[in-house]
Amino acid sequence: MLRFRPTTFRIIQRIKCVVNLRDASNNGDLTYMEIPIYNIEKPQSLENRKARLHYQSRKRGMLENDLLLSTFAKKYLDNFTEQQTMMYDRLINSPSNDWDLFYWIVEKQPTPKEFDNEIMDLLKKHARNEDRVALAQPPLY
DSSP states (O other): OOOOOHHHHHHHHHHHHHHHHHHHHTTTSSSSSOOOOOTTTOOOHHHHHHHHHHHHHOOOOOOOHHEEEEEEEEHGGOOHHHHHHHHHHHHHSSSSSSHHHHHHHTTTTTOOOOGGHHHHHHHHHHHHHOOOOOOOOOOOO
């Protein structure tokens, strides 16, 4: 008989519960995962918003987006105006699926009108990497 520590057992129970809920909510398709929705309208200073966006750009969960967004943020985010920063915030925190965002950036799917703006154009250009620069995630500090 297997014996688990109480904390391990609780974690396993929670995982089973989440799987059962997801199973019921999308007819058994566990390949689709929604990213948590962040309230972009939450009041915060421009400096704090940019710091959060730097971190979120690096820690997306999907390596392809981590690489594209973190290098993009390192190159452009600090020089964005408040309006441009809000556009970027909306762009990376509104879509519920990382693959959608990736396909829009690499131009494999059309960008929805609400995200088709100057920031997305700049991001698409960055993803094309016309100068053929080797990209690597910037350090967190």
